[in-house]
Amino acid sequence: MVHDKYDKTSIDSIFKHAKLLTGKSLSDLVTLPPNAEKTGSRGKLGNLVEQFFFDLPVTTSGIDFRDAKLELKTTGLLKRASGGYKAKERLVLTMINYKNIVSETWESSIFLEKCKLMLILFYLYENDVSPADYKFVLDPLLYEIEEHDLQIIKRDWEIIREKVLNGKAHEISEGDTFYLGACRKGSGGPGEKPREQPFSDVRAKSRAFSFKPSYVNTLIAGDDVAGRNLEVSDIKSFEDATSEKFAQYVGMSIQDISQHVGYEKSSVNHKGFLKDLSTRILAGGGNKVPELEKAGIEMKTVRLSKSGTPRESMSFPGFKFDEILKQDWEQSSFFEKLESKFLFVVFREDTDGVERLVKVQYWNMPFSDRIEAKRVWEDTKKRVAKDARNLPKISESQVAHVRPKARNSKDTLKSPQGHDVVKQCFWLNASYVKKILV
DNA sequence: GCATGATCATGC
DNA sequence: GCATGATCATGC
Numbered sequence: 473m474v475h476d477k478y479d480k481t482s483i484d485s486i487f488k489h490a491k492l493l494t495g496k497s498l499s500d501l502v503t504l505p506p507n508a509e510k511t512g513s514r515g516k517l518g519n520l521v522e523q524f525f526f527d528l529p530v531t532t533s534g535i536d537f538r539d540a541k542l543e544l545k546t547t548g549l550l551k552r553a554s555g556g557y558k559a560k561e562r563l564v565l566t567m568i569n570y571k572n573i574v575s576e577t578w579e580s581s582i583f584l585e586k587c588k589l590m591l592i593l594f595y596l597y598e599n600d601v602s603p604a605d606y607k608f609v610l611d612p613l614l615y616e617i618e619e620h621d622l623q624i625i626k627r628d629w630e631i632i633r634e635k636v637l638n639g640k641a642h643e644i645s646e647g648d649t650f651y652l653g654a655c656r657k658g659s660g661g662p663g664e665k666p667r668e669q670p671f672s673d674v675r676a677k678s679r680a681f682s683f684k685p686s687y688v689n690t691l692i693a694g695d696d697v698a699g700r701n702l703e704v705s706d707i708k709s710f711e712d713a714t715s716e717k718f719a720q721y722v723g724m725s726i727q728d729i730s731q732h733v734g735y736e737k738s739s740v741n742h743k744g745f746l747k748d749l750s751t752r753i754l755a756g757g758g759n760k761v762p763e764l765e766k767a768g769i770e771m772k773t774v775r776l777s778k779s780g781t782p783r784e785s786m787s788f789p790g791f792k793f794d795e796i797l798k799q800d801w802e803q804s805s806f807f808e809k810l811e812s813k814f815l816f817v818v819f820r821e822d823t824d825g826v827e828r829l830v831k832v833q834y835w836n837m838p839f840s841d842r843i844e845a846k847r848v849w850e851d852t853k854k855r856v857a858k859d860a861r862n863l864p865k866i867s868e869s870q871v872a873h874v875r876p877k878a879r880n881s882k883d884t885l886k887s888p889q890g891h892d893v894v895k896q897c898f899w900l901n902a903s904y905v906k907k908i909l910v
Numbered sequence: 911g912c913a914t915g916a917t918c919a920t921g922c
Numbered sequence: 923g924c925a926t927g928a929t930c931a932t933g934c
Contacts, residue, residue, distance in 0.1 A: 553922075554922070738920090739919075741917090741919065741930085742918080742928095742929095743919065743920095743927070743929045744918090744919060744920065744928060745928090745929095746928080747928070748920085772927080772928095773927085775928095775929090777911090781911085784929060784930095786927090786928090787927060787929095788926095788927090789926065865914085866912085875913095875915075876914085876915060877926080878916075878917080879916095879917070879924080881915080881917085883916095894915080912934090914931100914933090914934105915931085916929105916930080916931075917928100917930070917931090918927105920925105920927095921925095921926090922925095922926105
């Protein structure tokens with residue numbers, strides 16, 4: 473009887489109890505009743521731990537440890553190839569109640585009440601292993617939102633609430649926000665009914681507040697990786713902090729920026745130069761911007777011609793033919809990317825032919841364009857199944873198309889029809905990117 | 911100027 | 923070795 477050994481009203485006692493799990497699996501510590509694993513819903517291990525390790529009631533609508541005001545979360549990790557762990561997926565916090573959130577304030581919100589203080593358990597996910605046998609590979613984490621993150625999360629919460637207030641719950645995207653995402657939650661299957669929202673007749677898919685995987689990673693790795701290049705505060709937003717970093721370079725030629733930053737093109741063929749230069753502006757040295765990583769933000773550089781048209785369309789990660797055939801839109805990596813928030817760093821050729829930094833701009837894809845991107849993706853899936861040599865061209869959509877992305881023409885994949893087809897990826901049309909940047 | 915196909919340096 | 927972001931090259 474493991475649960476007799478701790479005090480549910482004491483954070484200290486709960487934490488000590490949780491620590492017993494470190495290095496162990498649930499089935500190492502408790503004997504589960506037969507069929508226990510079959511009766512649970514999704515997020516099985518979390519339920520099992522609550523019920524059989526902490527002896528908590530199965531159905532709690534409130535906080536898990538009511539008296540200690542502590543919420544329990546269980547989340548999966550994957551092994552990194554380089555060693556260490558990374559988040560398997562986002563950490564789902566609490567369902568968004570469209571009807572109630574509009575009358576809440578941040579201070580009075582259910583979200584804050586539930587998520588202010590959390591005990592997070594990390595287990596290593598493994599294929600073909602039953603959840604009760606997953607090992608808790610890290611110590612539990614007593615998580616309290618720290619001040620620096622609190623400002624960002626508060627604003628994220630307000631952005632999501634605002635969408636519901638404006639009758640746009642059905643248009644919510646993860647890219648609307650920085651750390652706190654509104655992720656899809658629920659089966660998504662044909663049996664699932666979208667929910668009503670208070671200020672529109674359109675039904676909206678159910679969503680939950682969640683921490684993005686990138687944010688969870690920073691909890692695993694410890695605070696030092698979070699970075700302090702951007703000074704966000706209660707009066708300075710993420711956007712403002714970014715603009716500030718670039719401000720001194722706006723209007724400058726690429727050459728001058730290069731000189732100021734002390735970073736030069738490694739060769740004529742250094743295609744990632746502007747991206748690398750932009751990274752250095754934001755982060756000083758190194759090839760990463762921790763704050764952007766933490767928020768899962770995609771930084772993209774865009775070069776405009778004199779007329780303001782992007783010189784190129786915008787590429788995304790490659791896809792595999794067998795993969796796309798198995799996926800639904802919402803599982804695809806293109807969907808994931810398009811739900812992200814983007815940071816565009818925009819250069820433009822002036823009348824003398826000199827390329828200059830003109831602006832930085834945050835953006836995430838509007839609802840109607842995500843619908844069009846979905847159409848292109850689904851069309852691609854169909855055409856891969858039919859003949860992977862004939863995929864959606866730029867002229868077939870205002871938003872996206874498919875084109876090669878490979879080392880060279882010999883860098884191919886076998887199509888379902890048995891042809892060697894050069895590797896492909898999705899692109900956002902240059903003309904579409906132009907419209908974004910107006 | 912644009913569509914299409916083909917790379918290239920980098921980092922892990 | 924390979925994915926990735928970005929750009930180059932060609933033909934119309």
